[in-house]
Amino acid sequence: MPRRQSFSQFLIGSADLDRPSFFYAYSGMWLHLLISVPVLIFFASVPILDALSSMAISSLSLGTIVYSILTREYGLLINLVSYGMSMARAIDAELLGYGFPIVAVIVATSSGYMLLSSEYRRY
Numbered sequence: 028m029p030r031r032q033s034f035s036q037f038l039i040g041s042a043d044l045d046r047p048s049f050f051y052a053y054s055g056m057w058l059h060l061l062i063s064v065p066v067l068i069f070f071a072s073v074p075i076l077d078a079l080s081s082m083a084i085s086s087l088s089l090g091t092i093v094y095s096i097l098t099r100e101y102g103l104l105i106n107l108v109s110y111g112m113s114m115a116r117a118i119d120a121e122l123l124g125y126g127f128p129i130v131a132v133i134v135a136t137s138s139g140y141m142l143l144s145s146e147y148r149r150y
Contacts, residue, residue: 078117084109085117103142
């Protein structure tokens with residue numbers, strides 16, 4: 028009897044070279060976070076907490092943008108707004124204040140929910 032593939036294996040893929048779109052979005056999200064936070068801290072002199080919070084939102088948005096392009100689900104490109112707002116907040120915190128990051132978080136998390144629910148329906 029063949030083993031049933033788990034949802035995480037479905038999302039990330041298996042040992043073969045064919046990877047699903049979610050793998051590239053997930054990898055891009057973590058790569059963006061791991062590279063952008065030290066760059067902001069060391070080269071732009073942004074405080075650690077501001078850099079980490081802004082880049083967490085923008086990395087999630089970037090991963091959703093990558094997924095949207097690869098799967099041709101262009102409705103998720105609304106995350107371009109979230110990505111832009113969180114990047115602007117990371118560079119100049121006084122530029123946007125606190126209202127726009129809240130909107131960016133709402134857009135990014137609702138898009139992440141829509142992404143995972145569509146993948147689960149496909150599973």
